[in-house]
Amino acid sequence: MARSTVEISGHIIDSLILPKVLDIIINLGAEFEILDIKVGHRRADRSYALVQIDAPTPMLLDRVLARLKEHGALPANEELESALLEPSPADGIFPDHFYSTTNLLTWVRIDGRWIEVELSEMDCGIRVNLETLRAQCVPIHRVKKGDLVVTGHHGIRIQPVERQIPRAGFEFMSSAVSTEQPKGLLIEEIAEAMKQIRRAHGRILVVAGPGLVHTGAARYLVRLIEADYVQVIFAGNGLAVHDIESALYGTSLGVHLDKKIRASEGHEHHLWAINAVRRAGSIKRAVESGLIQSGIFYSCVKKGVDFVLAGSIRDDGPLPDVITDTLHAQEAMREKVRGVSLALMMATTLHAIATGNLLPATVKTVCVDINPAVVTKLTDRGTFQAMGLVTDVEPFLRELCQRLELDLASVESRAAH
Amino acid sequence: MARSTVEISGHIIDSLILPKVLDIIINLGAEFEILDIKVGHRRADRSYALVQIDAPTPMLLDRVLARLKEHGALPANEELESALLEPSPADGIFPDHFYSTTNLLTWVRIDGRWIEVELSEMDCGIRVNLETLRAQCVPIHRVKKGDLVVTGHHGIRIQPVERQIPRAGFEFMSSAVSTEQPKGLLIEEIAEAMKQIRRAHGRILVVAGPGLVHTGAARYLVRLIEADYVQVIFAGNGLAVHDIESALYGTSLGVHLDKKIRASEGHEHHLWAINAVRRAGSIKRAVESGLIQSGIFYSCVKKGVDFVLAGSIRDDGPLPDVITDTLHAQEAMREKVRGVSLALMMATTLHAIATGNLLPATVKTVCVDINPAVVTKLTDRGTFQAMGLVTDVEPFLRELCQRLELDLASVESRAAH
Amino acid sequence: MARSTVEISGHIIDSLILPKVLDIIINLGAEFEILDIKVGHRRADRSYALVQIDAPTPMLLDRVLARLKEHGALPANEELESALLEPSPADGIFPDHFYSTTNLLTWVRIDGRWIEVELSEMDCGIRVNLETLRAQCVPIHRVKKGDLVVTGHHGIRIQPVERQIPRAGFEFMSSAVSTEQPKGLLIEEIAEAMKQIRRAHGRILVVAGPGLVHTGAARYLVRLIEADYVQVIFAGNGLAVHDIESALYGTSLGVHLDKKIRASEGHEHHLWAINAVRRAGSIKRAVESGLIQSGIFYSCVKKGVDFVLAGSIRDDGPLPDVITDTLHAQEAMREKVRGVSLALMMATTLHAIATGNLLPATVKTVCVDINPAVVTKLTDRGTFQAMGLVTDVEPFLRELCQRLELDLASVESRAAH
Amino acid sequence: MARSTVEISGHIIDSLILPKVLDIIINLGAEFEILDIKVGHRRADRSYALVQIDAPTPMLLDRVLARLKEHGALPANEELESALLEPSPADGIFPDHFYSTTNLLTWVRIDGRWIEVELSEMDCGIRVNLETLRAQCVPIHRVKKGDLVVTGHHGIRIQPVERQIPRAGFEFMSSAVSTEQPKGLLIEEIAEAMKQIRRAHGRILVVAGPGLVHTGAARYLVRLIEADYVQVIFAGNGLAVHDIESALYGTSLGVHLDKKIRASEGHEHHLWAINAVRRAGSIKRAVESGLIQSGIFYSCVKKGVDFVLAGSIRDDGPLPDVITDTLHAQEAMREKVRGVSLALMMATTLHAIATGNLLPATVKTVCVDINPAVVTKLTDRGTFQAMGLVTDVEPFLRELCQRLELDLASVESRAAH
Numbered sequence A, B, C, D: 001m002a003r004s005t006v007e008i009s010g011h012i013i014d015s016l017i018l019p020k021v022l023d024i025i026i027n028l029g030a031e032f033e034i035l036d037i038k039v040g041h042r043r044a045d046r047s048y049a050l051v052q053i054d055a056p057t058p059m060l061l062d063r064v065l066a067r068l069k070e071h072g073a074l075p076a077n078e079e080l081e082s083a084l085l086e087p088s089p090a091d092g093i094f095p096d097h098f099y100s101t102t103n104l105l106t107w108v109r110i111d112g113r114w115i116e117v118e119l120s121e122m123d124c125g126i127r128v129n130l131e132t133l134r135a136q137c138v139p140i141h142r143v144k145k146g147d148l149v150v151t152g153h154h155g156i157r158i159q160p161v162e163r164q165i166p167r168a169g170f171e172f173m174s175s176a177v178s179t180e181q182p183k184g185l186l187i188e189e190i191a192e193a194m195k196q197i198r199r200a201h202g203r204i205l206v207v208a209g210p211g212l213v214h215t216g217a218a219r220y221l222v223r224l225i226e227a228d229y230v231q232v233i234f235a236g237n238g239l240a241v242h243d244i245e246s247a248l249y250g251t252s253l254g255v256h257l258d259k260k261i262r263a264s265e266g267h268e269h270h271l272w273a274i275n276a277v278r279r280a281g282s283i284k285r286a287v288e289s290g291l292i293q294s295g296i297f298y299s300c301v302k303k304g305v306d307f308v309l310a311g312s313i314r315d316d317g318p319l320p321d322v323i324t325d326t327l328h329a330q331e332a333m334r335e336k337v338r339g340v341s342l343a344l345m346m347a348t349t350l351h352a353i354a355t356g357n358l359l360p361a362t363v364k365t366v367c368v369d370i371n372p373a374v375v376t377k378l379t380d381r382g383t384f385q386a387m388g389l390v391t392d393v394e395p396f397l398r399e400l401c402q403r404l405e406l407d408l409a410s411v412e413s414r415a416a417h
Helices: A015-029 A060-070 A169-173 A184-199 A218-226 A237-248 A266-279 A283-289 A298-305 A326-336 A350-357 A372-380 A395-403 A409-416 B016-027 B057-067 B167-175 B184-199 B217-224 B239-250 B266-280 B283-288 B296-301 B325-339 B349-357 B373-379 B393-403 B407-414 C017-027 C058-069 C169-172 C184-198 C216-225 C235-249 C268-279 C283-288 C296-304 C325-339 C350-358 C370-381 C393-403 C407-415 D017-027 D058-069 D184-201 D219-224 D235-250 D268-279 D281-287 D295-302 D326-337 D350-358 D372-380 D394-404 D409-416
Strands: A001-008 A031-038 A046-055 A085-089 A105-109 A115-119 A125-129 A134-138 A148-151 A156-157 A203-208 A232-235 A306-308 A340-346 A365-368 A386-390 B002-010 B031-038 B047-055 B084-088 B106-110 B114-120 B125-129 B133-140 B148-151 B156-158 B201-208 B232-237 B306-310 B340-346 B364-369 B385-390 C002-010 C031-036 C049-057 C084-087 C106-112 C112-116 C125-129 C136-140 C147-150 C156-158 C203-206 C232-236 C306-310 C338-344 C363-367 C386-390 D002-010 D031-038 D047-055 D084-087 D108-109 D113-118 D126-130 D134-137 D148-151 D156-158 D202-207 D232-236 D306-310 D340-346 D364-369 D387-391
Touching: A001 A015, A001 A060, A001 B002, A015 A031, A015 A046, A015 A060, A015 A372, A031 A395, A046 A060, A060 A156, A085 B031, A105 D084, A125 C147, A134 B002, A134 D148, A156 D219, A184 A203, A184 A340, A184 A386, A184 A395, A203 A218, A203 A350, A218 A298, A218 A395, A218 D394, A232 A237, A232 A326, A232 A350, A237 A266, A237 A283, A266 B232, A283 A298, A306 A326, A326 A340, A326 A350, A340 A350, A350 A365, A350 A372, A365 A395, A365 B156, A372 A386, A372 D372, A395 C393, B002 B016, B002 B057, B002 C216, B016 B031, B016 B047, B016 B057, B047 B057, B047 D295, B057 B156, B057 C350, B106 B148, B106 D394, B133 C106, B184 B201, B184 B385, B184 B393, B201 B217, B201 B325, B217 B393, B232 B239, B232 B325, B232 B349, B239 B266, B239 B283, B239 B296, B266 B283, B283 B296, B296 B306, B325 B340, B325 B349, B340 B349, B349 B364, B349 B373, B364 B373, B364 B393, B373 B385, B373 C370, B393 D394, C002 C017, C002 C058, C017 C031, C017 C049, C058 C156, C084 C106, C184 C203, C184 C338, C184 C386, C184 C393, C203 C216, C203 C350, C216 C296, C216 C393, C232 C235, C232 C325, C232 C350, C235 C268, C235 C283, C235 D372, C268 C283, C283 C296, C296 C306, C306 C325, C325 C338, C325 C350, C338 C393, C350 C363, C350 C370, C363 C370, C363 C393, C370 C386, C386 D031, D002 D058, D017 D031, D017 D047, D017 D058, D047 D058, D156 D295, D184 D202, D184 D340, D184 D387, D202 D219, D202 D350, D219 D295, D219 D394, D232 D235, D232 D326, D232 D372, D235 D268, D235 D281, D235 D295, D268 D281, D281 D295, D295 D306, D306 D326, D326 D340, D326 D350, D350 D364, D350 D372, D364 D372, D364 D394, D372 D387
Parallel strands: A115 A134, A203 A232, A203 A340, A232 A306, A340 A365, A365 A386, B114 B133, B201 B232, B201 B340, B232 B306, B340 B364, B364 B385, C112 C136, C203 C232, C203 C338, C232 C306, C338 C363, C363 C386, D113 D134, D202 D232, D202 D340, D232 D306, D340 D364, D364 D387
Antiparallel strands: A001 A046, A031 A046, A085 A148, A105 A115, A105 A156, A125 A134, A125 A148, B002 B047, B031 B047, B084 B148, B106 B114, B106 B156, B125 B133, B125 B148, C002 C049, C031 C049, C084 C147, C106 C112, C106 C156, C125 C136, C125 C147, D002 D047, D031 D047, D084 D148, D108 D113, D108 D156, D126 D134, D126 D148
């Protein structure tokens, strides 16, 4: 029999943290006794609970404590403990039993001080520099031999996501996936958030799949770019090729976007577009040389919007801008998500999940897809802050532009040609 | 006004080729006149038709002819034409208007002779060696400066997929996606095909996603490997890590597969499994050192089954065996699909489509997924030969093992522990 | 061995009829020989084929002939045969082996004359009146003892659906289900068809499910009704209650449609709305008394639009207007589909299929749902003419209103309150 | 400003009731203060909280109190209040503001005593007989003029569903919808529950859709019936006709279930099967006369299993056993759900939701469908106790039979013919 005591404080009842903690203890096979509890009488007040845990084995007790830590429940004697540090045995290899991070705000206790972990990202290790007394998340492939990495669960504190007071629509709608809901209000909220972010010079990230071009929605994304509502784009070879095929030939996968002709089978335009950009050397050069004169990537180049095109094994070509090494692509994405306040993911599973893995939980995340499974997958993987909108991307973007009061006359007349 | 005449022969009525040809002509905006038709009186007889096409512009006529070629309709004066060859302007770049391949058997006419194009693969160029008089499909990134590549649609002949006589179940069921059908018969057919292929020492490829481990189906794939029904496996980091996590800790994403405990959130086992294999150096060494003692990849190493693990931007880690560069991964897959007679794709979209892109249309392809959209996507991308089975992968594999008369007592008792 | 000869004429190659006929013969286990074929040289020309069939047994030959008849292939000696008639043995019971109808135009041969079958509907029997020499489809429950009903497949001729020349968009897009397509063009076509139909004083039927109200789309349907684009509505209790709850309380299933409050669980408003209308006696009286002052059914009453509310076992209440007996509801729907030129089905599976069962194949049918399976089910059940649009119903209806140039300012400001 | 005080007791923290209560207060726009709280120190202990609510208007306070009551939070002065009763103004009409029921155990306070409400069912009114001092749920169409019905929310107490201690798998898995999970354990739990129920002579209800026959799963349901694991079946015309068509002709919708022939289009067998049973007078007579000699309904008749076939507007025929009036069908179902301990719903949306509406929350409910949306819909409608299993019904039933140790040799050989 092993026993320990944990403390929890904050909005622990209102925010469901206490029930979750008790739930975890029971589920893992341990027992609890609440030694002390002080409940805040009003919403703004904080509560406090002292919970004793009895587990059949010390190993199980450890597992329980580790899980509780994710919810902000710290061993009552935690103040005395420091994080354990071990050197990495080789480049790209963590020490055994390294602590794997969440996407929440985290501190480690070193030399009697709580240090905030920088570069918050899930599924990483925590590398500590004892000289500078700084700690940061590091992905496994970037750790170097001898780097000190946190192991076990001692001396670690996490700030669970508490619900906000007053709760904004965003928090409220979290993870809603239903197809049967009035979407206008949600889109209005997204538009409001975008306006606020841009007023504060914040950055907005768009993550998009190729369906965005097929469904005729590219024109609205172009409008957002022109109006400074997009600071960075993550996509794959597919989206870029469809967009450029459309600029060069007016088709997407051989289908004319604005006419009734659906000359399907041939992939020629698709492949020729790739070849043309390879010849130009890059998308930027293809725009500058006048080869590409419209579309999403044309606007990105003209407005100086950053983009990362990440490779996948189903790519044709690919375009010269595509980063074919997936680790390098992750690095490029990791670089560009710093400072992003809102991520708008549309019509893509692979890129949405890959981006979700890199985002701190504090980044507002909106996932729009006609398939409810995409949103579910995203939140299952740990991107709890994602708000899901099950709808068609084309009408979604059109309405978003309208709510942002963008003039669509120009794009819609362009489309008519 | 431009006019041309094409000939079609074979089972052109029975196999729907003639109606398709007429359809294409009209859809693209041209007109036809059937100058001559001889219809085979019996099933085994071949038919012949001579069709004159009138198009408003020579450019449109060219487009019509290009599309008709995909269905085996050749210009009546084709015999006289040779394929046009142009040198590639630089490494990794085709000449303009290069001919992009289908996954069908193709010939090019060079020096008055029809030459079969080797290494059949869709969305490639055709590289011709005038000295050896050989032609082969080449992906864009592998073409070298000066390589002669076919441009335009002259001097090219394609063998459309005719339905077989007598038609086996496989052909008959092609592209069936319905969830409401008795699946036992289809699984019986797949088992029969697998037995035949192995009797003839043919190769079977398994392409699998991580859901295969989550749903408890890994044990059946292990059984297929042990019984020599799998010669090569394509997968991603996810499947391998889940499988190895299960071998090391008995969990998959932290969930115990054989007990009722669902200790979900923590990804520790997942990441520790990655770290352990990185430390061992490779999956093979981790098996040889005794670290990994069961599972899909344990069996692969023990039986000498080839596997290709292709990287993706959503990977954790990854394992040292993962090919992180997507072009290198495609090359490795391209290498291993040669000689495959049957591809069995289960619970994966990304790898199924990537593999489908590489397969000649003659490879029997079975795609099993609980989501009908995966099968639809696969055939939309040109893998017409894919037979879809909308069902759960765990019962599918169990029944497949039973139809192959594999003893499951051992695996199922193993699972009980 | 049994042998027979059938004739086919019309656009038999272009329209895929000949290949289908040959396909059926082989699939059922018989053999064919094409005795004669004359192929039209131009699109407008008709073709002719004489096909001899050899089947192993007379029973199988009969089955083949029955199936071929559905595609317009008639026994070459058909002219001599008359339809067999047998009296129904009792009310609501057909004679054995009665001929079951398709939704295609059909003739029966009686007394040496071809008589067109009236009230075209699938899955019925054909009742013949020898005195008036009229024939009509009759559903099984309406046949009376002694009524003469056609049995077997002799003396029956069906007009298969040929593709139109020139083919309008509607025919071309038939059965398209893809989620990845530009929808603007399709909606434009639907709008055009609606305008044409109304110019010719034709009738438009709307079949709608309750999701239409949840998603905030009701206001657009109201606009269509006000603008005379809807002549009849089929729905269930659910749609009507949601609409009336919204009119009385501003909520739908307890959720405020135009505010951020989502006070979900309580069904009180839903049930109180039902009770209030029951008290008023009917929807019409509830409108006339001033109880209901807005919404879909308010507009229906004001504009004199017919509606049929059909009961289902999952209904709460129901409203007094709901026809709880499903046979009576079918009869009411059967009555109202006469004369309809376009059926627009939105966000409903049950009512879409039930309506599809009643519609002749000549009625243009559009099925809009966010779930691709609904469209597939509809066409699987025999409603081949259905064009599917996989999208969200709210943006669909908004765009449809825009393409019909309806002023939306009023409805959208109304919604804002 | 209006103020009230509510008491909550039980496992209010562990079972999430207290946080939910606080949540509702805030969401509806009121404020709370926790006046007193006593938290049980151990799992088995009960807790108690006294919460004061301040709302801007008395109307809002009432709404808050009504919602809290659903979670067992009673006004602290509740003991003093009696339920308000009003007479129904007419047959089939409740008084205004009637209290609409949940599917939870409910008491009403009459004459200073708490009376348990009988016939627990959601969305009904509560009818009170002052002479017998009994109360029962009554659907709206069955209330009679003058019946006393509870209005408002005074004098009502509900027992919220607390999680069980020790929690059995059933509770734990509640509402799991994921497609990626090992299903064997869940099926094992269902089998265990079925064995226990039958040992205690409890009743098991099967609710099934027509897909059960198409997918070849009927043989397993037959086996369950033969082994006394099914006491009552709810279905529609479709399931019964498919089953009987299969018994008479070996086909389902014209498709041979056990052979490779898929002679689709013709619905003749389907309609002839309907006609044959209509002629026999009922399914029971058709079995007794020897017309039907196998299948689900054959076994039902032989084993004396009750069945209710409820009509729908998409029915062909229907069979004489089908209750075409949906209110009568609901009544028949309502009658038969009394005493049921487990409801097993498979491959049906309409019947699953209709049955869910009638079931008290204490009935274990399992919903099996390949489409995740069905399970979501069921729980959205208030059937919170439903456990979802997203899988194919055929392998599900096969494995269920195996886990129940039923001999399948006979059925599987029967199927082979």
